[in-house]
Amino acid sequence: MSLLWDIERYLRRTGVAATTFGRRAVNDPRLVLDMRRGREPGPRVRARVEAIIKARKQ
Template sequence: MHLLTTIDRYLKASGVPPTRFGRDAVRDPRLVHDLRRGRQPGARMSARVLAYIADRQSEVAR
């Protein structure tokens, strides 16, 4: 699945604003905005984002 799709699903389910997500996940409040504009994240950043989402999935499921 595309990283941005995964992020968008998480944002919708959690209600977290995109800037808060980017800041908390990778210390970049513009992350989601930049991805939507075509930014291509590296493998390390993608792994960090996916790990952040995985760590918080149980909180979203409540």
């Protein structure tokens, strides 16, 4: 599955706004919007986002 799909699912489950998620994850409120428009995050950003999503599952 794609990282964006995982983020979207996380946002729906938690009720967190996309801008809030981006700010908390990597200090970039436009992260999710930019990804929706085709931005591909680098490995460091991807790792931070995946860690946040994984922490929520535990």
